Amino acid sequence: MLKVYILMSLMCLVRADGDESCATFTRLSFHSAVVGTGLDVRLMLHTKRHPACAQIINSTAFGDFNVTKRTTFVIHGFRPTGSAPVWMGDLVEGLLSVEDMNVVVVDWNRGATTVIYPHASGKTRKVAMVLKEFIDQMLAKGASLGNIYMIGVSLGAHVSGFVGEMYAGQLGRITGLDPAGPLFNEKPPEDRLDPSDAQFVDVIHSDTDALGYKEPLGNIDFYPNGGLDQPGCPKTIFGGMQYFKCDHQRSVYLFLASLREDCAVIAYPCNSYRDYRNGKCINCGTAQTEPCPLVGYYADRWKDYLRGKGHPTTKAFFDTAEQKPFCIxxxxxxxxxxxxxxxxxxxxxxxxxxxxxxxxxxxxxxxxxxxxxxxxxxxxxxxxxxxxxxxxxxxxxxxxxxxxxxxxxxxxxxxxxxxxxxxxxxxxxxxxxxxxxxxxxxxxxxxxxxx
Structure with missing residues (x-):
């Protein structure tokens, strides 16, 4: 039995079509966070053919990358302990389950891993420059900017914005998942994510009173439960690390919920959360009114309506349940x-x-x-x-x-x-x-x- 176990373990580390090992996300220790890490950006390609086995790519080695397909970049944020994002595997799997695309995980854990937040935030533009170098080569091989989608989490949302600004807002779409607030609040548009960074920018704000950004940053900004305390998250410090990160991470899990077939999360355009809760804005979705926007992956179905009505930005509110898949x-x-x-x-x-x-x-x-x-x-x-x-x-x-x-x-x-x-x-x-x-x-x- 031991030989069988070892053989199966080795098979899991080898790609189905050759001897090349599967790449894994960089994992660092808390010691690395204390001493700090220099920036090293790794691009890991996942495809429909090999969803769980990543391939390292760069501007000179494209591997199995297909320039004719949609490309989705997934960019994480600050990593104060050096661990890999617990949600990354589920997000990659979910994206590939709804569309045959290139999913590129942007692993900048070396750089994001530090206990000193300003050190990580100060590297975001450098991460964006690495991505621009790769995208330039994509374009040279026949890819189009309109077929590029960026999903940025926390600091990763602003990285996406910087990339979009470099291409004059011609990227197809950017989704910001609770964009980082500290050191970005009240910054001018060129120093953060903003609606002009892509043809369509949607944002989920889930921790506006702590780690997230409060004000609108996209063409449509979603505020689950008002954007503050999220149901099911610890309310006191006795909840441990979850007390600090649960609200912030909820934006990611709401996006994941949108990839499920059994959970369409609907939001309601409104001026305030109070007006939404009082039923003053629950009038979309009928034959006589505008459609109700969907939260998450399918939010871009609303972009044509935004263009037609000339709405540059829209706030939308919705409530969630305490547990996955959070539908109300x-x-x-x-x-x-x-x-x-x-x-x-x-x-x-x-x-x-x-x-x-x-x-x-x-x-x-x-x-x-x-x-x-x-x-x-x-x-x-x-x-x-x-x-x-x-x-x-x-x-x-x-x-x-x-x-x-x-x-x-x-x-x-x-x-x-x-x-x-x-x-x-x-x-x-x-x-x-x-x-x-x-x-x-x-x-x-x-x-x-x-x-």
Whole structure:
């Protein structure tokens, strides 16, 4: 058995078409981070034929690189411990699963590995120069700038921007995954990623209050959960290293989620996260309105709309679940009340299907105001999609722990899906919600004509 194991291990290190060993990402120790590393940029080619076996390429040795195919460069950022990015393999595999392309991992771990962040950020332009040298040779062999896509993470986002600037914004696309904020905040466009660096620039901001860049940097800028604390990430320092990097890395995992067939992450153009949460911007995606932009790999489907409408930049907001693949399913809960006095409070809604699956949404980010004969439209967010809702429960709460308990009298409740607007809308009439008491009922299809 030992001989078999050794043989299998050796086979994993050899490319299928020859004796050349598979290249691996540079792995350094924390000692290297303490003493610092000089810059050394390695370009590692992954193809559909050899997705897990990288080949070292450079401006004089192209290997299996095919200039007729799309080329996606993946550029990491600051590496304070010297380790390889844990997400790199999944990202390469995901990209090759959706398109037959050249995926080039830009390994500049020697240079990015240091405990002194300014030393790493100071090398970003040099990394960009190495990439320009390679791209120049790509072009000489018949490649086109419009067929080049750069995905830059943290400092890698600004590296992408510097490359794009060198080619006067003619690169096909740049995706910035939580571009680094420290030492780049408030810098002029030529010193950071900006919308003019490619034909289309999309950015996901997931840690704007710490390691990421807060202000818009692209043609469309996505702010998951407002761009601040991400669900499922540690809230205190007792979470260890995850406390420092989880929010920052979430942008990468949201991009990875977009490569799955079962998770289309939809965002909503809006001026602010508060307006989005209050349901003021959930009007895209219908026949009469603009399409809703998709987050991640397919975000470029929205670029033609941006050009047609003349929007130079757009902010878009969305919420996520705590765990992979992070998808959230949005519904509007429309409530018309008939209390004599105004009631202020929150609503918790649960949905159950015929198989007993239950999903819940607590709409409590700010109190809703219920006035007599006035419709309130609340944005509910569910982690699970139930295609056929058999039962609904509502609970009203003022948030008060002392004092009298109130009732919310409801003339009509209507539930409508935003993710699937063609689904039948569900209604219920004449409900009395006792405060902090769950009221369960079976909904009925709403009539076509509504009040």
């Amino acid at each position: 399913y949005h519904y509007f809960v429309d409530i018309i009340s008939w209390n004599k006095n105004v009631r202020r409070g929150s609503i918790t809604i649960k949905l159950r299907d015929k198989d007993g699956n239950i999903t819940e949404s607590k709409i409590d980010h700010e109190p809703a105001t219920f006035e007599k004969y006035h419709q309130v439209s609340l944005l509910a967010r569910f982690n699970q999609d139930l295609s056929e809702v058999a039962e609904v429960s509502l609970m009203f709460s003022t948030g008060s722990v002392v004092g009298p308990k109130y009732k919310l009298r409801v003339i009509r409740m209507k539930l409508r899906s935003l993710a699937y607007p063609d689904r039948p809308q569900l209604c219920r009439y004449d409900l009395v919600l006792m405060e902090n008491v769950e009221t369960i009922f079976r909904p009925i299809p709403c009539p076509r004509l509504q009040l």
